[in-house]
Amino acid sequence: MNFEGVTVRELLRLPILKDAKVIGGEQGLDRIVRYIDIMEVPDIKGWLREGELILTTGYSIRHDPGLLEDVVEQLDLANAAALAVKPERFITKIPQEVIDKSNLHHIPLIQIPPGIPYIDITYNMMEQILDRQAALLRRSEEVYKALTNLVLNNSGLQVMADNVAELIQCPVWVISNTGDVLVSSPQDTQITASMKTRHWDVTVEKQFVGKLIVGKEQLDEFEQVCVEQARLVFSLELMRRKIALDTEVKLRGSFFEELLMGLPLSRQEVDDKGRKLGLLPGWIWEVGMIEGEPSHFEEQSSFLTELQALIQRHSEQRKVRVRSHVQRLGERLILLLATGSSTDPPKKLPAGQEDIKEWPQLLAPLLAKWSGLRTGFGSKCSLWEVHRSYIEARKAIIIGSHLDRNKTVFTFNDVEMFQLLLDASEHVSFDELMDKKIGKLSLYDKQNGTNLVSTLYYYLATGGSLMETARLLYVHRNSVKYRMDRIKEIVGKDFDNPLNRFVYYLCTAFYLLKKED
Known part of the structure; x- marks a missing residue:
């Protein structure tokens, strides 16, 4: 957590400093104070820190008060907070050139009344800073516990986003690594180009999985704490979802391998296993097969990432949300593509959106972007018939590529007559x-x-x-x-x-x- 500190203006409100005067650099009163130190020697170059407030009696420069000009310069270079001087004892008067320099660099120049011990000043200032830090830590822990409980209780991304949006008082979005909006709060809020936003990466197992976007540019300390905690819990939630999804995909992959290999499963067995994996018996399927450079089929490859995102997006836009599947089988990529049942009620599409196209039409533009790929699609079938569609997809590539050297996407419907001709030639x-x-x-x-x-x-x-x-x-x-x-x-x-x-x-x-x- 990045603790900002307390402003110079806030410290000047302490009772111990009620008689202190700002004699220069008033425009810098909102500078942040993180540390307090005492200047014993005039040469402070190299040991100043950002956010530091320097106290001095001027003893080390009593013979040449003009050296304070250089001190102000060094404070500015270090982005320090302020310079507080007790001038009466060793410096009768602060030179005007020093005041002008503090005004130029917006470094507050504070005149401390005589008779106030350093210990009283430093103690009260540090108490204020530490109290603020402790309060922020307490609130940070409260936010962390609240958001973590949402993850542990499996409340979902929407509830988490709503809580974060309420804490920082602005809209929030979580965007996937493909640019899709996973969740927004308020729900269905759109990001527009005119919005002032900030964003942070969300990672799972050191891999970039998306972004957290908030609808404001400037955040105070507490809001920054909320964002940091939100990034953590969103990562936890996305990791939980990833583990669940990976397990589900693995189980579905094993089931589909059984089907593609043509193992002797009864229709009832297929329907029962499918239901357990969220694959409804009424869905219509077709198998796609992609051949080409094996590097395109490796996990996290650009082609595979883009393909999976496209299939997922169009699966969700069907009459009912279906679960298609992409699986590597040897040196080929197998697509098990689902559509809703013909008896499903029509899905209401957003204004201006066309009806859903067939899978070969949807995937053809993407496949055409990558050279060296050949794709075949089998005919539509039920879940327990996908082995037939798988064989047809393979035949579509073989026959289609022999007949048209320029095409890269083939469907079995286009070459079915030629397959019949080849089958007939075995007997006639x-x-x-x-x-x-x-x-x-x-x-x-x-x-x-x-x-x-x-x-x-x-x-x-x-x-x-x-x-x-x-x-x-x-x-x-x-x-x-x-x-x-x-x-x-x-x-x-x-x-x-x-x-x-x-x-x-x-x-x-x-x-x-x-x-x-």
Whole structure:
């Protein structure tokens, strides 16, 4: 706790100093006094402290009172409190130059009446300072006990914030490390740019977890004590919440691992375990899988922190507050994303806020910011079917990345037809049809180092757009036009015919999928 002290003005109200006079530096009467010392020699440079009040009879400078000017200079440099002089015995008169210097630096120059012993002055001053400090310590302990009891009684952040706001008589906010408002008092009070505020970091286990913000710039000693105690108890509360959350996440992670591995659990077992972990059976789920640089998936990485914050924020904005989950599995990141049940009543959204988008749409902008990531999303399912959605997410990445080298986010719904085609090829041979339709193109590519099969696929996939095909292949539009003319010569077909488009689209897609196996 940083004890400020007592002002010079307050000390001058002591009965022992009722006859003392301020003869210079009146503008500095609100300087803080923390210490009192007696000057025995004129050379005080190097041992003055901030907040120090110096008493002197002037004996050591009786032959040259002008040395007091240098004393005032040194007091100013040390940000000391004041200079008190008993001049009658050794200095008949304080020079005007000294008074002018004290006025210049706002260092109070106090003339002490003769006959008052130093011991009486120092005793009364220190008693005042120590009494103030003791009172502040007592109040600090009371605040600490009151706030700590709130933590021990699990009163919650809102009650704690309300108590702190009442103590310091201004609004308070606790902000998470991602910038979200965890709590405010009064509740729902918004921070505006015009507000005058101060903030302090809140840490848990030496890690920055958020900020405590108060709605005023200047705080007195007691308010500063309240803020220091508030930081401590908010840290304790956030640590308690973190431990509880970490335990819950660990339990949910173990449960989800069982589901992802496809262990033989009955639907009833899944529903019962889910309920115990706050996962309601009616929720709809979909699995996302992210592949990429492993460093992105490490704890506290920028990507993982941003991803978890985004998922948490949008989970809370659903029709009902759901609990999604992010888990690392080997070299991949698995997202278990929940939405409310279709039977849930609609959630009232704030004015101007759009309806909640699908998870792939919500996460795509963030995923696009980080290079080298590929993400697949399985189809929606119930909790006991997440293993199927997990397999689908993996297939979405494999099939999607083979068919479109530029995309990084794939959904199983987009590639489901191609999966059926691959499944069917295990029982029915498509090689003869593929060779009949694009065999010549494939042979031409192998002999000439071209990629006409890929060009035809992208041309058909984009609905016959030369510009879009050129963009996907990173070539000029005229190059695509030339290739398409050559393709038509080789296969002898006109791709304006819808049936031809369909057949050749499937054949080229199947060729690309099998080629990459």
